């Protein structure tokens with residue numbers, strides 16, 4: 446198979462974890478006889494520095510000419526005082542909007558080797574298996590007006606019926622391939638957007654009689670996620686709630702550094718990105734866990750290219766290295782087996798080369 450992949454490393458640990466994912470993709474290409482044309486382009490603070498634009502036109506063109514996008518992370522204190530249009534995060538929001546990547550799929554599944562790193566009891570942690578479906582191109586991060594004066598600030602939360610319909614439909618479709626339950630998270634006791642969200646859920650559920658539906662307020666969901674995440678199969682929610690809840694969910698499987706995601710639209714095109722940010726506190730030190738980026742690349746192979754065997758091989762290789770007792774510092778809490786980002790990737794590639802038969806089909810949800 447011949448594919449073009451836009452690679453947008455971004456800022457902080459973005460370049461480190463993206464390089465790791467690229468090495469794994471190159472190894473897969475070699476082993477399975479594919480050609481991946483990797484086209485690097487700038488986004489975020491790095492792009493602000495080079496082009497005075499967090500999402501330069503050149504980058505959009507590279508992505509438009511590609512079959513999928515692999516992204517690291519953006520942001521850093523260097524750009525914190527920039528005006529809104531020159532902030533790194535604006536580049537990420539804009540690329541999601543430009544490509545209409547309305548569904549952010551964040552699978553959260555127990556990782557056998559890391560049960561000891563979870564704050565949950567092992568018997569609870571080992572059964573965690575859920576997918577967060579987060580609306581990604583609307584809500585509070587995009588609503589207008591967005592204004593600031595000395596004395597006040599305004600953000601606007603808007604959702605249209607259509608925007609809600611397409612994301613809840615995506616959640617229903619995913620639930621059908623799993624345990625058949627959707628938990629819709631909102632704040633319908635207070636927010637008008639949430640009341641509309643609940644209404645649309647109630648309407649759309651009639652098209653999916655085989656799927657069980659549950660409504661939950663976001664504050665209660667935040668509690669439930671940490672007390673009994675086994676209650677969730679597919680969680681669907683708006684942009685900001687999904688952003689917050691998925692970082693929370695990441696720790697129950699070991700670390701934020703483990704959680705991949707796919708930001709997709711209906712035709713299979715997607716941007717694949719770790720859930721974590723640019724982690725400036727550990728950038729450039731070889732401490733970044735590249736697993737989330739590597740597993741995001743696996744999601745890309747499966748979802749955008751239909752390369753299921755290759756995706757499963759990557760997932761098995763990452764799990765295999767962790768099973769062998771190696772990992773970056775964020776997951777090896779007892780101090781043993783800690784390896785650098787680079788060493789971890791080398792081990793993943795060695796594991797891939799051992800032609801392991803996959804036992805870990807982790808993230809086949811999109």
Ligand SMILES: NC(=O)C1=CN([C@@H]2O[C@H](COP(=O)(O)OP(=O)(O)OC[C@H]3O[C@@H](n4cnc5c(N)ncnc54)[C@H](O)[C@@H]3O)[C@@H](O)[C@H]2O)C=CC1
Nearest residue numbers: 518519520521701702721722723724725726727733734775
């Ligand atoms: N998708 C993106 O590009 C995102 C960007 N950001 C940006 O990233 C910057 C830092 O934000 P934070 O709130 O610190 O969130 P963060 O996700 O970058 O880091 C939170 C904590 O998790 C750790 N961590 C994150 N990824 C890790 C990895 N792969 N391996 C090991 N440890 C990891 C960090 O060291 C830090 O202690 C900000 O500028 C923020 O706007 C934040 C979230 C997502």
Ligand SMILES: CC(C)CC(=O)C(=O)O
Nearest residue numbers: 534535537538586688720
């Ligand atoms: C710019 C932010 C919305 C990035 C983020 O935290 C995320 O998408 O998870």
Ligand SMILES: [Mg+2]
Nearest residue numbers: 688689692720
């Ligand atoms: Mg986030």
